[in-house]
Each structure stands twice: as C-alpha cells, then as structure tokens.
Amino acid sequence: MNHQHGPRVVILGTGMIGAVHRRAALLAGGHIVGVMSSTLERSLEAAAQWGTDALASLVDLEQLKPDVVHVCSPNGLHVEHVEAAIAAGAHVICEKPLSVDSGQAERLVKLAAEAGRTATVPFVYRFHPLIREIRARASQGEFGPWQLLHGSYLQDWLLSPASTSWRVDSKAGGPSRTFADIGSHWCDLMEFVTGERIASVLADMTTTVPERPVPGPGGGTAMTNVDTEDAAAVIFRTESGVLGTLTVSQVSAGRKNRLWFEFDGASKSAVFDQENPETVWLGAQGTNEIVPRDPSRGSSDQRRLSSLPAGHAQGYAQCFENFTADTYAAVQGETRDGLPTFADGLRSALIVDAVVKSANTGQWIHLNQQR
Numbered sequence: 001m002n003h004q005h006g007p008r009v010v011i012l013g014t015g016m017i018g019a020v021h022r023r024a025a026l027l028a029g030g031h032i033v034g035v036m037s038s039t040l041e042r043s044l045e046a047a048a049q050w051g052t053d054a055l056a057s058l059v060d061l062e063q064l065k066p067d068v069v070h071v072c073s074p075n076g077l078h079v080e081h082v083e084a085a086i087a088a089g090a091h092v093i094c095e096k097p098l099s100v101d102s103g104q105a106e107r108l109v110k111l112a113a114e115a116g117r118t119a120t121v122p123f124v125y126r127f128h129p130l131i132r133e134i135r136a137r138a139s140q141g142e143f144g145p146w147q148l149l150h151g152s153y154l155q156d157w158l159l160s161p162a163s164t165s166w167r168v169d170s171k172a173g174g175p176s177r178t179f180a181d182i183g184s185h186w187c188d189l190m191e192f193v194t195g196e197r198i199a200s201v202l203a204d205m206t207t208t209v210p211e212r213p214v215p216g217p218g219g220g221t222a223m224t225n226v227d228t229e230d231a232a233a234v235i236f237r238t239e240s241g242v243l244g245t246l247t248v249s250q251v252s253a254g255r256k257n258r259l260w261f262e263f264d265g266a267s268k269s270a271v272f273d274q275e276n277p278e279t280v281w282l283g284a285q286g287t288n289e290i291v292p293r294d295p296s297r298g299s300s301d302q303r304r305l306s307s308l309p310a311g312h313a314q315g316y317a318q319c320f321e322n323f324t325a326d327t328y329a330a331v332q333g334e335t336r337d338g339l340p341t342f343a344d345g346l347r348s349a350l351i352v353d354a355v356v357k358s359a360n361t362g363q364w365i366h367l368n369q370q371r
Helices: 016-027 040-050 060-064 075-087 102-115 129-139 178-194 300-305 316-331 342-361
Strands: 008-012 031-036 068-071 091-094 146-154 198-206 211-213 223-225 231-238 243-249 258-265 269-273 279-283 288-292
Touching (some): 008 060, 016 031, 031 040, 031 060, 060 075, 091 316, 091 342, 102 342, 178 231, 178 342
Parallel strands (some): 146 243
Antiparallel strands (some): 258 269, 269 279
16 A cells, blocks of 8 residues: 555445545545445446446455455445455455354454454444543543443434334344444443443343334335334443443434443543533542543543544544544554454444343343353
8 A cells, every 4th residue: 555645445335324434534545446335326326426436346346456445335245345355455444233143243353364454343432532531541540440330322213113224124234223233332332441341131122113114215105014123221240240231222202322321430430421522521429520522631542532622522523533544544554542343343243142132032141151
C-alpha cells in the first residue's frame, strides 16, 4: 500500500451503514475503488452516486486488489464476504455479527490471523472519548471492586407493526435480532470498560409484534411471521462473580438509540448515556459530579479521540471516524489501544449463542460450556 495516498477501499453493502463506512473511509484518507450491493442494478446506482466502480461479483475483488474491504452486507453474507476479502489479500472491517454461527466466526478469526490481516469489528461506542475516560479511571482503581453492572439499550424503530427489515427474518439476520444487534454492543462496552468478562447468563426474550410486512421491494402487502425477538432481558454473572443485568428493546417508544449503563463500584459509580455522550455522571456517597468531554484534561485516549473542543458536541459519526482511522493505522503497522478485532467479534457471537440458548431452555448457560 502506498501510505502517502491512503488505502484502496472496497465497500460491500450500500445500506445506511454502508454510507457511514464510506464517509469514515474517506475522512481516514481511503480511496473508494469499488462498491457492491445486493443486485448489479443497485451496485451500479451506488457506484454512480459514489463516483467509483461497481463490482459484478466477489470475483472482481481479485482484480481490484483493495487494501481494505468494508463488509456492510446483511448478516447472513458476512462469512462469504470476509472469506473473499481475505482471499484477495485485503485487510477487513466486518460489521457485527462476524457470523450468525459462532463456529464460523471462530474460523474467520483463524483465517485472518493466518493471512496476517488486520481484521476489525465496528464496536464503535468504544470510541466515545468519555468511554475511554471511564475505562482509564476504572483501570486505576478509582471505582473500587465492581459491585453491580447494569443497563439497557433501547430503540423504537420497530415499534410499529408496519415497520420491517431484513433483520426481522432469522434466515437473513440470524436466530437473535435485538440482542445480537444492540445487546452485543452493550456487552462489548461493559467488558471493555470494566475489565469484567461475562461467565454465565440467564435470559428471556419476547416478540411483541407477531407479524410484520415481508421486507424488500417485492414484499407488497404480504405479511410474514416474526421469528426473532423484539426485546430481551438478561441476568449475568462475570468470571469474578459480579452480578449484572441488561434490558434490550427495539419497541420502546421514544427511545431512538439509548445505550445506557451504570457500573457500580465499592467506591464510586459511573453512568453513561450514548444519546448524551458529552458528559458522564460519577457518583460517590458524599458527592456526585458531572464530567464533561474535554480534550484539555483527562486520560490520554480521551484527549486523542476528542476531535472537537469541549462544548462542541461529538457523537456517533466521530466514533466511527476514529474507529476507521485506528483500523487504517493498524493496517500500516501502528498499534492503537482499544481497537475491536475479530476476536471481539467471536466473543460477541459466543455471548449471543448463550443468550439464545438460555432463552430457549429457561436455564443458566455457562459460556465456557458452550462448545
């Protein structure tokens, strides 16, 4: 790769998240050399909009020889797309889940390692500057031993029975929808910030809208039975014995993207709300404080990831930009702390498996007994 000119990038998938990847790639100095969508017609449309070439099929990756492939396609296609990218010699950013099958996810981890490729998964909430601030304080012992880890991730985009998506269908999205889609982010963030690891789970799920319109342009007025969850509740224990709870929903009215957590330690507690990421609440018995994002103070990572002055709101887009920039830096041989890799994608797939199994059996499931 010519480092002066930035990586040659191909994007597979042109939905909402594909466009987010494109913007972040361009800002990180990438050159989009190809794009592929679900059909050749849509690929050509996206290529015209983005000023690049359309891929007729994955075979075209061999000829294009990109440095980095961004996999933003529906979940069921991730394995095939990652395999093709690595076979073409590219580094890979793959949207989670890495695979809807944890055995396949494990294979992709090995494949990327054997090929010596940088392979990352966009658990981008790790890139909120204040997340790094809480993590740094936790690692310094400011909170004391953890006592309780709890929170929620709530959305309302599937509240209406008229709303639908390919994610609703387990064949396209996998056996879990809400937990795999958003609960996975919360669990990654909890483990990243606290250093705790989930050891066992007791979960239940609910589908509140039993039928939805068939997704896609050919759906018309046809309805389909929903076989994935609209909401889930999870109790967990960490390897060191800390108790935790998580509630996730895609049918909570008025909640757009509310990833919220409270981590309670013996000395202090920390609260973060992704919809208001410019401050965190830190609680102690005698005092509570609100800590603002501020590039002039705090941990080194909090400063590094603060691309705007204090008081100028930073959010999800900057998280994605920082994640992509750190991935491209890793491609060039630099080490960046906190970069979520395929190993984190596999970890997430194993947690999803355990949650689904617990919801199906009504029993505690231990992650180390999964395989």
